[in-house]
Amino acid sequence: MELKDFQVCDRxxxxxxxxxxxxxxxIAVDTETMGLIYQRDRLCLVQLxxxxxxxxxxxxxxxxxxxxxxxxxxEAPDVVKVFHFARxxxxxxxxxxxxxxxxxxxxKIASKLxxxxxxxxxxxxxxxxxxxxxxxxxxxxxxWGNASNLSDKQLQYAAxxxxxxxxxxxxxxxxxxxxxxxxxxxxxxxxxxVIVDLDLVHYxxxxxx
Numbered sequence: 001m002e003l004k005d006f007q008v009c010d011r012x013x014x015x016x017x018x019x020x021x022x023x024x025x026x027i028a029v030d031t032e033t034m035g036l037i038y039q040r041d042r043l044c045l046v047q048l049x050x051x052x053x054x055x056x057x058x059x060x061x062x063x064x065x066x067x068x069x070x071x072x073x074x075e076a077p078d079v080v081k082v083f084h085f086a087r088x089x090x091x092x093x094x095x096x097x098x099x100x101x102x103x104x105x106x107x108k109i110a111s112k113l114x115x116x117x118x119x120x121x122x123x124x125x126x127x128x129x130x131x132x133x134x135x136x137x138x139x140x141x142x143x144w145g146n147a148s149n150l151s152d153k154q155l156q157y158a159a160x161x162x163x164x165x166x167x168x169x170x171x172x173x174x175x176x177x178x179x180x181x182x183x184x185x186x187x188x189x190x191x192x193x194v195i196v197d198l199d200l201v202h203y204x205x206x207x208x209x
Contacts, residue, residue: 006055006159011064013048017056018069024050026080026105027073028165031089032144032158038200043096044144046070049162057158059147060096067097074101082165084108084123086189090196104189107168113185114175127164130171135160 007017021027028049035041046058046067058070074081074093083089086106093099111121118125124135142154150158176182198206 006057006155008155009056009058011059011061012067013056013058013069013073015069018073020054021048021050021056021073022076022079024079026051026082026166026169028082028162029074029089029101030083030158030161030165031092033092034145036088038091038095042145043092044147045158046093047158047162048073049159049166051166053163055159055162057155059150061147062145065097067099071097071099074099077102079103080105080169082107082169084126084161084165084168086192087195087199090192091199094196095200100193102193104192105169106189106192107165107172109188110169110172110176110185113181113188114172114179123161126168130168131164133164 009017013021028047030047031043032045032047033041033043042062043060046060047055048058049055058067060067073079080103081101082105084106085108086101086104090101090104093101107123107126108121111126115121115126115129127133127135136157144150144154173182176185198204
């Protein structure tokens with residue numbers, strides 16, 4: 001996918017783009033942050049892709065606390081939001097922009113339920129097996145906070161992280177249905193918001209003995 005295939009936006013989706021994404025049955029979503037600690041590290045980018053391959057990268061400003069069009073889209077009940085490791089992205093969106101994302105599909109959870117023949121459930125491994133494409137992850141650990149001066153390599157990385165999620169979802173659903181685990185997966189997705197709420201108040205081990 002070339003850089004011309006996606007649009008970079010500041011602070012929120014434009015109204016026209018938001019309305020287009022709202023027409024989709026499902027959209028792919030990812031985030032880039034300054035780190036992995038919700039209360040310390042801020043949200044920097046939100047990436048989206050629809051079934052037609054239209055990718056948007058939204059730059060989130062430091063100190064920004066709302067994005068009305070993203071909130072309306074991510075809380076729309078008729079649009080499934082597809083993530084890889086949704087638990088983290090949901091927490092970041094809730095912590096930074098007060099967005100309660102629903103409904104949800106997580107390709108990492110789906111992979112763990114369906115692909116029990118492996119313990120490799122990262123996005124790179126999943127795309128390589130199911131799409132026969134090797135993702136370049138070299139920009140994964142980089143400074144996403146300098147949003148106004150992101151390199152082409154960073155933007156390409158951000159776009160690629162949502163470019164394959166919708167196709168992965170369809171293939172994983174078929175695997176889950178074949179193995180009679182689709183209903184269990186759906187229950188896991190429905191439980192994610194509760195798990196995120198626990199994460200945000202530091203109850204990460206509540207289900208352990």
